[in-house]
Amino acid sequence: MAPRTRVTAALRAQRFDAGSLALNLMATVGRRGSQRIERLPDTASLRSWCQTSRLDLDEDIDEAELLERLRHMREQAYTLTRALVRAEGVDERDLEAINAAARFPTPARLLVAAAGSVEFAPTRLSIDAVLSVIARDLAHVLGTPELRARLHECYAEECRLIFLAPVGREQRWCSKAQCGNRAKVAAHRARAARMHQDPPQPR
Numbered sequence: 057m058a059p060r061t062r063v064t065a066a067l068r069a070q071r072f073d074a075g076s077l078a079l080n081l082m083a084t085v086g087r088r089g090s091q092r093i094e095r096l097p098d099t100a101s102l103r104s105w106c107q108t109s110r111l112d113l114d115e116d117i118d119e120a121e122l123l124e125r126l127r128h129m130r131e132q133a134y135t136l137t138r139a140l141v142r143a144e145g146v147d148e149r150d151l152e153a154i155n156a157a158a159r160f161p162t163p164a165r166l167l168v169a170a171a172g173s174v175e176f177a178p179t180r181l182s183i184d185a186v187l188s189v190i191a192r193d194l195a196h197v198l199g200t201p202e203l204r205a206r207l208h209e210c211y212a213e214e215c216r217l218i219f220l221a222p223v224g225r226e227q228r229w230c231s232k233a234q235c236g237n238r239a240k241v242a243a244h245r246a247r248a249a250r251m252h253q254d255p256p257q258p259r
């Protein structure tokens with residue numbers, strides 16, 4: 057069984073390093089292999105996640121409904137992606153759910169001039185448009201063989217986060233700072249405990 061770890065602020069913090077928008081959404085559940093950590097617990101956390109993800113929401117959007125539907129699609133996306141990463145086949149229902157979300161038309165991304173350069177103009181998204189943008193991102197990652205091949209599940213049993221590994225480089229953990237270091241500390245403790253149990257016998 058995976059060891060239980062104290063849920064620190066660092067573990068509760070939202071992550072934006074999984075490699076794509078849809079993968080970052082899946083990463084709003086931490087420790088899937090242990091005691092799940094919900095990183096979208098309320099509408100305030102939803103607002104900040106959308107803001108960091110550069111998803112501009114309609115001003116009169118129903119945030120509670122968006123949160124519920126986003127969490128629902130997140131699990132379908134995760135189940136589908138994990139099955140592909142583990143080569144366990146595809147559940148057509150999850151596939152159709154993602155396709156259904158992706159079919160909704162999204163507004164074109166337009167440019168505005170800003171400080172002598174350009175930037176994206178805010179595009180106010182409805183609930184269906186938010187889900188569509190994320191579903192299309194997932195379709196892009198899963199449908200592109202080079203990207204699909206770079207998808208990995210974190211080596212840490214309690215984490216199981218799915219991330220896009222860098223090109224041409226093997227990466228065991230979703231984050232060296234989080235899972236990599238924890239694994240090292242755990243291995244060190246296990247070694248120390250073994251030493252303590254079986255002290256070397258004097259000859």
Ligand SMILES: [Zn+2]
Pocket residue numbers: 210211212215216217229230231234235
């Ligand atoms: Zn991890």
